[in-house]
Amino acid sequence: MKLKNAALCAMAAVGLSFSAQAQNTDSLMLRKIFDETLVNGQCYENLRYLCKKIGSRLSGSAGAAKSVEWSKKLMESYGFDKIYLQEVMVPHWVRGEKEQGIIVSGTTRTPVALAALGMSVGTPKAGITAEVIELQSLKELETLGEAKIKGKIIFFNRPFDNRFIETGGAYGTAGDQRNAGPGMAAKYGAVAVIVRSLTAALDNYPHTGGTNYGTNPQIPAAAISTIAANKLSAMLKQKSAAPIKFFLKTSCQMLPDVLSYNVVGEIKGSENNNKYITVGGHLDSWDLAEGAHDDGTGVMQSVEVLRVFKALGYKPKNNIRAVFFMNEENGHKGGIKYAEQAKADKEEHIAAIETDEGGFTPRGFSFERATPVFLKGINQEWKKLFEPYEADRLVAGGGGTDIGPLRETHPNIKLIGFRPDSQRYFDIHHTPNDVFENVNKRELELGAASIASLIYLIDQHGLNF
């Protein structure tokens, strides 16, 4: 071996040994985090309480108020350094009586599973009956035009595209039907909108979720189950003497805004007084179930991160904050307030991690505004640390709705989304099936430990890849 090569090798060896030492300290800490969470984890029992003793907690509801109060007490029981409520005005939408949906074919009336979309207006007391037009996309509204749409009920029926491997892709591409569909159809004179539930599952649950009329007229809008959607579509395809009509009756309405709160807990940083790493999920949930995976799991994982650090005696360099955001589902006022306050208080934010994709087996994390250099660096340095826990997919992608407003207020922040396995999420998302029983204890804990691990690494080394 030539001298130059030998020198290079020696230098490489020094580099390797230094890096290996850091890796070793880190990998030992990750093992401790996982052991603590898997052996002494409390997020599962906390989630049980939230789901079973409090239940649904849509913004403005009694459940939401109760959940705020309990969450603060929970954080206090852990003795974090600072615990407080952050005031935020939130919209107050109420579903009212159980909705009715009926396919009307001549004298045959077929009731179907239906749920009003969040933020939608109710029907007149007698309900609405009108002829149905099935569409697959919003573009078809334009093609048909006002002449054909006026006075009709528009039925958006484009199913999930099952070719997406992560189900969020299918949700994202089908979602315009629920989000913008009602407002757009109203613009063309439709009297109501029914939407195929946003799920790949074929079942009888209507999946609620928010709609946004924007500046368009407001007409009643509801989701029907995928089984109901298939039935209605089949009936529309049959030739029948009379056109197929649909009857829906909803009594939902908007009430005045209500004072509510983000719940915040902190462990103080030992080195950097004014630097923050945030982990959070949202405390509010739709009214049809217990908000278990959406997003009870996320808030309980967030507080578990702080609990684990305390249990291990870990003293972070930076302030670590768990935030239970209010109002993600229908307004994300909590996320907006958090960012505004952080800016007003001149806080420096290193990173924010959102967990709002369910409490399933962790697969990794997605990083917003991730350059190829960043992705290469973080994968080179940290991927192997997560490999033993099978949570090592470090990819480009979104952070989340609640932390999103920090993008504007804190341009240097790194926004990160926790990415659990996505296959089951939209089976239960926004349905009566989003209950505690559908959460697996170990999956939930593995997620909490993965998030704690990432926060530990960011706290120790920063994110300058």
Next chain:
Amino acid sequence: MKLKNAALCAMAAVGLSFSAQAQNTDSLMLRKIFDETLVNGQCYENLRYLCKKIGSRLSGSAGAAKSVEWSKKLMESYGFDKIYLQEVMVPHWVRGEKEQGIIVSGTTRTPVALAALGMSVGTPKAGITAEVIELQSLKELETLGEAKIKGKIIFFNRPFDNRFIETGGAYGTAGDQRNAGPGMAAKYGAVAVIVRSLTAALDNYPHTGGTNYGTNPQIPAAAISTIAANKLSAMLKQKSAAPIKFFLKTSCQMLPDVLSYNVVGEIKGSENNNKYITVGGHLDSWDLAEGAHDDGTGVMQSVEVLRVFKALGYKPKNNIRAVFFMNEENGHKGGIKYAEQAKADKEEHIAAIETDEGGFTPRGFSFERATPVFLKGINQEWKKLFEPYEADRLVAGGGGTDIGPLRETHPNIKLIGFRPDSQRYFDIHHTPNDVFENVNKRELELGAASIASLIYLIDQHGLNF
């Protein structure tokens, strides 16, 4: 740039382009396999039939016979090139009447959830009542010795070690209590054995499963639920006037061996007449439920692989065989027979892939006798092909029970285990909860597509890394 470097770069570019082309053909084919499975997949509906119309199918049972007949017809309906039954004699153990288990503390009798272990002998008709000794390991039998054990009921209560990330590790290390525990305890004069159910879940289901007395005396043996185990353990720790006793009554027994079958379907190879790639799971299942994840999902994925190849018009070079093995649960006679027949017929076997860890989201594959060179090679060449499907963990590890006997008969074969996410498997494993409703359609299909993809790659390129 110097000439030499330029030449090297040009060579590298040629290599890259050749390799990229192969990668591109392969990645396009994998995309087709996943699309076909996710859009037109039939494994979920086939599984529904197996679970709901046939149900449990323990070796020797009427359900097993019915499942063999239906499986053959299913393969025939797909028009594979060759479909046949492979005769195999199997043990015939029957559970008999519903078992009874009661904790007896003075005059207080507390019934608990209990299920006899497979292959265990029944109690006398009046049942057995005896004092209970709780142990955490088989080693403690030796420490206590015959004097203290004789006439007692041994209660093995070592829980799952939750620090294992993959739950198979916890199952493996706790499993000796169920497998060897009863026989070992009998050697020291115990009159019966009860075992804490092999699961991390805290619930009221007893988990059955086979025990193996070996050459030891045969005494009644049963599993109790984890809730029951915790209760019994707590009562044993309390000081009470009279010692805690346990009553169990089981009426299980061994009947004479029965003729049964492996069910085999083949697509003929276009190039290699006598070379085989096998994919299989086991058709038999425990008697307490529907054998959904264990292993209805495995057999239905196996036949789906062949269906997908046919649907895509893929003509494999080698013979591709789907095998529904009989008797994995209590004897693995089907696996032994398959290997013996393959040897007798002088078949050349390239690889066998077993899917018997549940129909959960695929994570990757484990390879037996995988050298570091092999692992490096396969990860370098194929990992990136599986990355878009998040099934890219290609690791060293076991193949499976059914394909295991091929290790001896075909020393050049590569034995491969399909590795789905492991978190939920032991919650339902061998319990009344192993039903169709606990299988997710997309998770099942993603697994089938992953396996088909690996078989395609092996068929095209072999496994010479």
